[in-house]
Amino acid sequence: MVLAIAGIFIVFCSVILIAVSDRHPDATEGISSVPISIISPFQDAVTGSITFITGIWRHYFYLVSTAKENDELKKMLSQAVEKKNQCIEIELSNQRLRKFLDFQKTRMAQTVSAEVIGKDPSPWSKTVIIDKGRSDGIRKGCPVVVPDGITGQVVSVSTYYSKVLLIIDRNSAVDALVQRSRARGIIRGMSAEDCTFHYVLRKNDIRVGDEVISSGIDGVYPKGLRIGYVSGVIRRNSGIFQEVDVTPHVDFEKLEEVIVFITPAEYEFEMP
Amino acid sequence: MIPYIVYSCACIFLLILKTAVLSNFALFNNFYDILLPVVLYLGLFRPLSQGLPLIFFYGFCMDSMTGGLFGFYILVYFLLFIAMRWTIQFLHARSFLLKPFIVLVGVLIENLVLFLLFVLFHRNWVVSGSFLHSVSIQLFWAAITGPFFLIAIDYTQIRFSDWLEEKVSMERKMENKRDRIS
Structure with a gap:
């Protein structure tokens, strides 16, 4: 009888804990960072060993294809250098014009690059552990990106490691807009490879293939970062919103290195 | 303390x-919860005083490492532990009926919770195709690997218990010898 009451009490407490963590995810952040601090150094060592072994394989056994690849890369590099020169010119002219207009100057965000050392043990959540933490300036809520686009945001930080919630997770939300038509909505994860674009009005013009970027309104992600492309649109006869599927540009299965924005991009008025 | x-x-x-x-x-993308067979084993074969603190520890670790609802794994592991304790009141823990299906049932209960x-x-959540796909793959993996997992844990536990007993008896013998000499 006592055991049954104790059992019911534990179940009740667990449900309360789940409810609290659902409404206030910050409440459990402190205690949940303890196991991360203990387990992550081992994850780091194992991932490092795997990377080292696969690195040997890539570097020494694929030498045959490397020469060919090298030629192609040289060609691409020369194109990139040309493009870079154009970009420098545009940047200089942009600066001149901003000065001319007495406009605000964009201060670039400070970033930290980190390595993914572990993935989520549950098939239902999409998070990764990175090898940078509080000591590197990372704070909760910092946006995480890769060159392909937005990856997610930091949800838990320990001294040397952090947990990143990917945008494909069910609990993730990113304020976004369609680059072509400027239609706004919220990108939510589905715990699969795709995301859904919520609260997009039916009147908005959205087509398959449209680029979706961050709007910057949520205060987490800087404006203009790539998220993905529209892969499906369903416009029903009733309702005020349309159903839009978005496929992220980032390949979350092959995520190895990420960039964390440790200070947001700030705008300040330049004094004349 | 050692266990x-x-x-x-x-x-x-x-x-x-x-x-x-x-x-x-990529093959193991939707592999089931890897701590589940150990939790089931603790419920089936280990005493309550040993199993209960361990399943709370397991649940706490899983909840901390995942990005889902905190407390979910503590709840699931506790429910599974209770279910296993209840099951062995009717079926023998080493019954041939249990081992092939127990991990499969465990995965099913976990997903049901x-x-x-x-x-x-x-409340606005609906069962999506990806959810069903993930559950079916988890069940598939549980059916294939679950029994072997349990056998491996059982084998390791038996060997470990034997080694521990042997060590304890050796220490006792040594102590007796020392007492006699002194």
Whole structure:
């Protein structure tokens, strides 16, 4: 009888804990960072060993294809250098014009690059552990990106490691807009490879293939970062919103290195 | 104390295996919760006083490492532990009926609890194709690897118990010898 009451009490407490963590995810952040601090150094060592072994394989056994690849890369590099020169010119002219207009100057965000050392043990959540933490300036809520686009945001930080919630997770939300038509909505994860674009009005013009970027309104992600492309649109006869599927540009299965924005991009008025 | 340390180390080992090794292979993308067979084993074969603190520790570790609802794994592991204790009142723990299906049933219960929690906390949540796909793959893996997992844990536990008993008896003998000499 006592055991049954104790059992019911534990179940009740667990449900309360789940409810609290659902409404206030910050409440459990402190205690949940303890196991991360203990387990992550081992994850780091194992991932490092795997990377080292696969690195040997890539570097020494694929030498045959490397020469060919090298030629192609040289060609691409020369194109990139040309493009870079154009970009420098545009940047200089942009600066001149901003000065001319007495406009605000964009201060670039400070970033930290980190390595993914572990993935989520549950098939239902999409998070990764990175090898940078509080000591590197990372704070909760910092946006995480890769060159392909937005990856997610930091949800838990320990001294040397952090947990990143990917945008494909069910609990993730990113304020976004369609680059072509400027239609706004919220990108939510589905715990699969795709995301859904919520609260997009039916009147908005959205087509398959449209680029979706961050709007910057949520205060987490800087404006203009790539998220993905529209892969499906369903416009029903009733309702005020349309159903839009978005496929992220980032390949979350092959995520190895990420960039964390440790200070947001700030705008300040330049004094004349 | 030693069994607690060993099972805690096993928990950390399995978590690293799942998060840092298996996650590199696309084949194991929807592999079931790797701590589940150990939780079921603790419920079936280990005493209550040993199993209960360990399953709370396992649940706490899983909840901390995942990005889902905190407390979900503590609840699921506790429910599974209770279910296993209840089952062995009717069936023998080493029954041939249990081993092939127990992990499969465990995975099913875990997903059922998750489904109920989603319905409870997110009322607009609907069962998607990806959810069913993930559950079916988890069940497939559980059916194939589950029995072997349990056999491996059981074998390791028996060998470990034998080694521990042997060590304890050796120490006792040594102590007796020392007493006689003194």
